[in-house]
Amino acid sequence: ILKLERIFMGYIVGANPFGQMLFSPLFGFWSNKLTSIRIPLLLSLVIFTTASAVYSSIEILPSHHKYWMLISRFFVGVSSSNIAVCRSYLSAATRLKERTGAVAMVSLAQVLGFVVGPALQAAVTQLGERGFVIPGIFHLNMYTASGWINVLLGIGNFCMFLPTFFKERRIAAKEAMIMQGKDDEQETWKSIKPDYFSAWTLIVAFFILVFNFVLLETLGTSLTMDQFTWTKMEALSYMGILMSVGAVIACVTFVAINPLCKRFDERKVLLWGGFFFMVLGRALYIPWGSEPPQLPRLAIQQIPMLRLLGVQHHRNGAEQHPP
Numbered sequence: 001i002l003k004l005e006r007i008f009m010g011y012i013v014g015a016n017p018f019g020q021m022l023f024s025p026l027f028g029f030w031s032n033k034l035t036s037i038r039i040p041l042l043l044s045l046v047i048f049t050t051a052s053a054v055y056s057s058i059e060i061l062p063s064h065h066k067y068w069m070l071i072s073r074f075f076v077g078v079s080s081s082n083i084a085v086c087r088s089y090l091s092a093a094t095r096l097k098e099r100t101g102a103v104a105m106v107s108l109a110q111v112l113g114f115v116v117g118p119a120l121q122a123a124v125t126q127l128g129e130r131g132f133v134i135p136g137i138f139h140l141n142m143y144t145a146s147g148w149i150n151v152l153l154g155i156g157n158f159c160m161f162l163p164t165f166f167k168e169r170r171i172a173a174k175e176a177m178i179m180q181g182k183d184d185e186q187e188t189w190k191s192i193k194p195d196y197f198s199a200w201t202l203i204v205a206f207f208i209l210v211f212n213f214v215l216l217e218t219l220g221t222s223l224t225m226d227q228f229t230w231t232k233m234e235a236l237s238y239m240g241i242l243m244s245v246g247a248v249i250a251c252v253t254f255v256a257i258n259p260l261c262k263r264f265d266e267r268k269v270l271l272w273g274g275f276f277f278m279v280l281g282r283a284l285y286i287p288w289g290s291e292p293p294q295l296p297r298l299a300i301q302q303i304p305m306l307r308l309l310g311v312q313h314h315r316n317g318a319e320q321h322p323p
Contacts, residue, residue: 009222012070017214019077027081028088036168037089041082041161048079049154056147059139083110092170100266101258108254111247121146122240125233142236205275212282216243 031040055072058065087106094102124145131141140148160166220243221235230238253273260269 008066008070012066012073013219015070015074016077016080017210019074020080020083021077023078023081024084028084031085031088037085038161038163038166038168040085042158044079044082044085045154045158045161047075049151049158051075051079052147052150052154056144056151057139059144089168093168095171100261104254104257108251111250111254117146117243119240119244120149122237122244125237125240128233142233205270209275209278212278 027040027044031037034040051072054068055076058068058072061068087103090102090106091099125142127140127142127145129141129143131139131145133139221239224230224239225232225235257269260273
């Protein structure tokens with residue numbers, strides 16, 4: 001049963017990126033057809049808010065809890081497809097010379113979420129497993145608090161993309177028309193041939209980067225519980241602190257990208273300042289040394305005692321039921 005539950009937990013972990021993978025091209029195609037990002041973004045925020053509310057309310061649902069978790073995780077991933085729409089709009093709303101810095105700032109904002117998110121998770125562990133309960137209606141504890149915070153943030157983001165606050169501007173097209181000396185936007189883009197090899201190289205590189213991050217983000221807590229015999233509260237708290245520290249370092253890195261790219265070639269910054277350190281970090285994840293993890297060591301120590309208890313139980317049974 002434990003093995004089956006772990007397998008299903010793998011499905012739950014994979015539901016989020018699977019939903020994002022499926023719907024990112026669809027959201028991108030839709031926004032291109034509409035020539036506007038407002039409606040796709042508003043729809044994605046509605047999905048995100050609803051899925052987060054369902055995720056936080058799973059334990060008060062009557063049955064099929066794990067399937068509700070799978071569904072809610074999938075739709076949170078679907079809502080995350082708006083990342084592609086936001087980044088494509090950013091490229092269209094900036095000039096060439098300011099694009100690298102602007103993309104870096106958006107990535108910085110995303111990483112700030114990784115700072116605040118784990119820090120909040122570490123903070124809400126003080127609520128404990130009991131927390132505050134309204135039977136059958138609402139339960140706020142260290143597991144559900146982050147989900148309800150997401151609900152509030154989703155509502156706030158929805159309001160920010162309403163026409164009153166958000167106005168779309170597409171500067172890149174006008175800049176390209178001036179550089180090409182053309183008066184029509186469609187003719188301008190047709191005259192520019194995209195470098196598909198470079199584009200696919202960056203797509204594969206980004207896949208590797210996100211793959212590594214998702215492994216750490218989703219499996220880090222359960223892995224540390226297995227390796228270091230941490231309790232649920234300890235794992236959530238310590239992983240929140242570790243992820244926050246890593247995100248702070250990432251923030252400093254994103255701030256440094258723009259000045260570094262002005263001094264060095266962007267490809268060298270990507271290779272030596274990005275992927276080299278990523279490979280080095282993954283090498284440090286390898287469990288070095290001869291000492292086994294805490295949990296296997298405890299299991300090894302308990303084997304003689306378990307055998308002794310088994311022998312004693314067998315003897316007691318033989319005495320109670322003689323042949």
